[in-house]
Amino acid sequence: MTIFERMQKLDRRWIYIVVALAIIIPLMIPYNSDNVTTPPTENLYQMIDSFAGREDRAILLSFYHDAATMPELFPMEVAILRHCFERNVKVFTLTWMPAGAPIIEYAINTVKEEFPNIQSGVDYCNFGYKPQPFALVLGMGDNIANTMNTDAEGRKLENLPIMRGINNYSEMNLVVEFSGSVAGMTWITYARPKYGLNVAVGVTAVMAADLYPYLQSGQLIGMLTGLKGAAEYEKLVDVFAAYRDPTRDYSIKVDEDGNKILPGRPFGREILEDESTKRLIRITTQTEAEFTMDQFTAFCAKYPEYIPLLNKLSEVRDDKIIIDISKITPEMRAEMDEALYQELYRLTGDTPYKFKVARIGMNAQSVAHIMIIVFIILGNIGYFIQKARTAKN
Numbered sequence: 001m002t003i004f005e006r007m008q009k010l011d012r013r014w015i016y017i018v019v020a021l022a023i024i025i026p027l028m029i030p031y032n033s034d035n036v037t038t039p040p041t042e043n044l045y046q047m048i049d050s051f052a053g054r055e056d057r058a059i060l061l062s063f064y065h066d067a068a069t070m071p072e073l074f075p076m077e078v079a080i081l082r083h084c085f086e087r088n089v090k091v092f093t094l095t096w097m098p099a100g101a102p103i104i105e106y107a108i109n110t111v112k113e114e115f116p117n118i119q120s121g122v123d124y125c126n127f128g129y130k131p132q133p134f135a136l137v138l139g140m141g142d143n144i145a146n147t148m149n150t151d152a153e154g155r156k157l158e159n160l161p162i163m164r165g166i167n168n169y170s171e172m173n174l175v176v177e178f179s180g181s182v183a184g185m186t187w188i189t190y191a192r193p194k195y196g197l198n199v200a201v202g203v204t205a206v207m208a209a210d211l212y213p214y215l216q217s218g219q220l221i222g223m224l225t226g227l228k229g230a231a232e233y234e235k236l237v238d239v240f241a242a243y244r245d246p247t248r249d250y251s252i253k254v255d256e257d258g259n260k261i262l263p264g265r266p267f268g269r270e271i272l273e274d275e276s277t278k279r280l281i282r283i284t285t286q287t288e289a290e291f292t293m294d295q296f297t298a299f300c301a302k303y304p305e306y307i308p309l310l311n312k313l314s315e316v317r318d319d320k321i322i323i324d325i326s327k328i329t330p331e332m333r334a335e336m337d338e339a340l341y342q343e344l345y346r347l348t349g350d351t352p353y354k355f356k357v358a359r360i361g362m363n364a365q366s367v368a369h370i371m372i373i374v375f376i377i378l379g380n381i382g383y384f385i386q387k388a389r390t391a392k393n
Helices: 003-008 012-028 039-049 067-086 098-112 133-142 144-148 185-195 205-217 226-241 269-273 275-281 293-302 304-313 330-335 338-348 357-392
Strands: 058-064 090-095 124-129 174-179 198-203 222-225 288-291 314-317 320-324
Touching: 003 357, 012 357, 039 067, 039 174, 039 198, 039 222, 039 226, 058 067, 058 098, 067 090, 067 098, 067 124, 067 174, 067 198, 067 226, 067 357, 090 098, 098 124, 133 144, 133 185, 174 185, 185 198, 198 205, 198 226, 205 222, 205 226, 222 226, 226 269, 226 275, 226 357, 269 275, 288 293, 288 338, 293 304, 293 320, 304 314, 304 320, 304 330
Parallel strands: 058 090, 058 174, 090 124, 174 198, 198 222
Antiparallel strands: 288 320, 314 320
C-alpha cells in the first residue's frame, strides 16, 4: 500500500493520540512565540492606560459569567487587573450573577499576590454581587456612592479613599464586561446613550462575530476575543505596564516638578515593532537582567552600598552588562537588600506563570490546529488518489 492508502486505513485512535500530544506537550513545555496584537485589544489597552495615576478616573469590570467560561475569560480579567495595579489605575468590580462573586475574589487575589502594597478600598473596590442591573446601571450615572451604598465587605462607599474624585460615569468612564453571551448589551443600551459611558467587552471566541458590528459603529471602544484576545493583552502588559527603566528610582513617587512617577511606560506602536521588544515577550523562564553601560551606572547609583556585589555578579557580553540572578547564592541573597533583588528580578523580564496562561494556551491551540489541518490535507489527498485509482481499474 502507498502512504496515502495507509492513511485511509489508519486507526483513528492514533490521530486522537497525536492531537492530544500536540496539546499536552506545548502546555507542559512552553516555547517562545510572538502574538500580533489587533486594534480592538490595543484600543482597550490605551483607554485604560490613559487613566494611569489619575485620581479623577477609574474603570469598572463586570464579571457577567460563571465558571463554565473561565478558561477563556479569566486570563483576560487577570491581565487587565495586573495592568491596573501596575499603572496605578483605580478599578471597581461587580457581577450581576451570584456565581460571579467568587470569580471576582479569585481574580483579585491571584493578581494581588504580586502586589503587596495594593489595598482594598484604596486601589480597588469590589461591589460583589448586585441584583437589579438596569436600576444600578442607570443609578451609577447619577451617583455611584448613593446607588451602590456599600462594597462587598459592607463598608460605606462614601468613606472609602478610592471614592475621592469619583462620582459617576464622568469619572468612572469605562466599563469592561466579561461574558460568554450577550456581553455589554445592558451598558450599550442604557448607559452609553444617556451618559456617554465608554464600553468594552471580553467575550468567548464563539461570540465575537455577533459583536463586531458594535465595534464598527463605535458603540464598543474595544474587545478581547477568546484566548487570543487575552494573549494579546498579556503581551501589551509585559511590554508596557510591567516595563521597568533601570535608571529610574521608583521608590520616589513624585519628581522635582511634582508629577507622579509611574512604573511602566505609555503605549507606542514603534515600541511593539522594535527588535528589543522580543526580549520582553518571552514566556520561558528568564534569569538575566540586561543593561547598557549607562543604565548599569545609574542602577548602581541607586544601591551604592551594593556596588561591589553587583560588580561581582555582572559580566560583559555583546557590549551589554548581564546579571544572572540564578547565580545569586543563598549567602548573597541574605546580605542583599530585598528591594534590590526584586528589582533585579523585574529587570530579567521573567513573567510568573499566572500572567502568561493565555499565551501558553495559544501555543498549544496553534500546534493542535496545525496538526488537524495536516491530517485533513493528507486525508483528502489520499481519498482522491484512491478514488482515481479505483475509477481507473
